[in-house]
Amino acid sequence: MNDPKNRSDIPDIIIARLPRYLRVLNLLRESKKTTNSTELGEMLGYSAAQIRKDFSQFGEFGKQGTGYNIDFLIVKLQEILQVNRTWDVVLIGIGNLGKAVLNYRGFEKQGFFIRGAFDDDPAVKGQIIGNRPIQDLSNLESFIKEFDIRIAMIATPASEAQAVADLLVSYGIKAILTYASTILNLPADIHVEYSDPIVSLQHIAYYL
Amino acid sequence: MNDPKNRSDIPDIIIARLPRYLRVLNLLRESKKTTNSTELGEMLGYSAAQIRKDFSQFGEFGKQGTGYNIDFLIVKLQEILQVNRTWDVVLIGIGNLGKAVLNYRGFEKQGFFIRGAFDDDPAVKGQIIGNRPIQDLSNLESFIKEFDIRIAMIATPASEAQAVADLLVSYGIKAILTYASTILNLPADIHVEYSDPIVSLQHIAYYL
DNA sequence: ACGTGTGAATTTCTTCACAGCC
DNA sequence: GGCTGTGAAGAAATTCACACGT
Numbered sequence: 001m002n003d004p005k006n007r008s009d010i011p012d013i014i015i016a017r018l019p020r021y022l023r024v025l026n027l028l029r030e031s032k033k034t035t036n037s038t039e040l041g042e043m044l045g046y047s048a049a050q051i052r053k054d055f056s057q058f059g060e061f062g063k064q065g066t067g068y069n070i071d072f073l074i075v076k077l078q079e080i081l082q083v084n085r086t087w088d089v090v091l092i093g094i095g096n097l098g099k100a101v102l103n104y105r106g107f108e109k110q111g112f113f114i115r116g117a118f119d120d121d122p123a124v125k126g127q128i129i130g131n132r133p134i135q136d137l138s139n140l141e142s143f144i145k146e147f148d149i150r151i152a153m154i155a156t157p158a159s160e161a162q163a164v165a166d167l168l169v170s171y172g173i174k175a176i177l178t179y180a181s182t183i184l185n186l187p188a189d190i191h192v193e194y195s196d197p198i199v200s201l202q203h204i205a206y207y208l
Numbered sequence: 209m210n211d212p213k214n215r216s217d218i219p220d221i222i223i224a225r226l227p228r229y230l231r232v233l234n235l236l237r238e239s240k241k242t243t244n245s246t247e248l249g250e251m252l253g254y255s256a257a258q259i260r261k262d263f264s265q266f267g268e269f270g271k272q273g274t275g276y277n278i279d280f281l282i283v284k285l286q287e288i289l290q291v292n293r294t295w296d297v298v299l300i301g302i303g304n305l306g307k308a309v310l311n312y313r314g315f316e317k318q319g320f321f322i323r324g325a326f327d328d329d330p331a332v333k334g335q336i337i338g339n340r341p342i343q344d345l346s347n348l349e350s351f352i353k354e355f356d357i358r359i360a361m362i363a364t365p366a367s368e369a370q371a372v373a374d375l376l377v378s379y380g381i382k383a384i385l386t387y388a389s390t391i392l393n394l395p396a397d398i399h400v401e402y403s404d405p406i407v408s409l410q411h412i413a414y415y416l
Numbered sequence: 417a418c419g420t421g422t423g424a425a426t427t428t429c430t431t432c433a434c435a436g437c438c
Numbered sequence: 439g440g441c442t443g444t445g446a447a448g449a450a451a452t453t454c455a456c457a458c459g460t
Binding site for chain 4: 417418419420421422423424425426427428429430431432433434435436437438
């Protein structure tokens with residue numbers, strides 16, 4: 001048996017698949033108790049071997065002959081990803097998209113709580129959206145520090161995203177999910193994820 | 209010199225990077241005429257060699273000693289991705305997110321025109337959002353066929369996404385961008401992209 | 417018999433390093 | 439001198455295939 005490895009030894013390409021596993025497990029959980037690598041592979045378009053290899057990086061989660069207990073596997077994957085707890089998040093940029101984000105309940109269902117919403121625009125400042133008041137950017141630093149927040153979401157126009165990201169990093173933010181359609185230039189220890197539908201559409205256009 | 213390869217010979221991992229290249233090129237274009245693989249690599253976090261290798265799959269786009277002409281490179285990448293034209297798109301699901309999508313101008317700036325917006329909910333049906341009337345799903349088939357639409361975006365709740373996707377495919381849709389937080393089970397020739405912020409947040413949580 | 421976990425084999429992806437052209 | 443394009447080398451990811459536990 002393999003010892004579970006040091007966190008930093010595990011390639012990101014595997015980490016990136018773990019949330020996908022959680023997605024299908026959450027789907028399967030509604031109708032059954034156990035699953036196996038073949039079933040998971042078919043649902044995700046991966047090979048069964050790959051799924052077993054991925055899990056084996058972290059321990060032995062299955063039983064020969066039986067497969068994986070779904071609830072148990074979910075717990076283990078949540079532990080690995082550190083999502084077996086809640087995280088506080090700040091959101092910068094309250095345009096159409098920011099408002100949709102504030103009104104969406106899905107984040108907190110998965111443990112991500114948008115604690116603060118910020119925008120400079122006088123037209124939205126002070127409004128209450130999805131129960132949260134829109135605050136001025138001048139409150140951002142103290143807010144992040146008071147609640148020890150490490151994750152930020154950026155939903156500003158592309159033109160402001162870099163400046164906002166620089167601010168966030170200077171205030172201690174460690175991970176950013178940005179919806180802005182521009183590449184951010186940040187220190188290497190800051191983890192950035194891009195959610196850019198144009199990139200996705202351009203990708204699928206190739207195959208049409 | 210390498211012959212440009214058959215489309216299907218080129219690995220998807222390279223295709224997936226092309227839209228990223230376009231992103232930084234659009235940024236660079238504002239301030240300069242040419243760039244090179246080192247600069248592009250630094251901005252994207254890739255090695256210079258990888259960028260040259262990627263481009264070399266499709267032809268010779270650079271000049272020794274000079275680098276790449278930005279405008280020319282943009283044109284070539286757009287050709288490859290088939291985004292040197294416009295595409296019509298339908299959007300299903302007009303909740304908070306769907307409305308934000310309809311009001312966002314960024315899609316058409318990149319050539320993706322949301323021609324039709326559909327939802328079953330009587331509360332939104334008939335409304336005009338971002339200049340487009342919200343239509344009943346019963347119009348969907350004829351709409352897709354009349355305008356020969358191949359791309360759909362799904363912004364429904366997760367619980368309805370699979371049923372909507374099945375419908376879309378049966379009407380001839382070939383590519384889907386879904387915001388719904390569930391895995392879709394579709395024929396292999398349908399290209400699906402997921403835009404799921406929870407997956408992204410769970411991914412970065414690992415590194416906190 | 418079923419299905420995991422895993423070394424070994426294979427395939428794919430990335431980097432190296434340099435000839436060649438501007 | 440600067441920088442591309444690219445074979446060859448090297449690294450990484452995936453798949454194979456089977457021993458072993460249930």
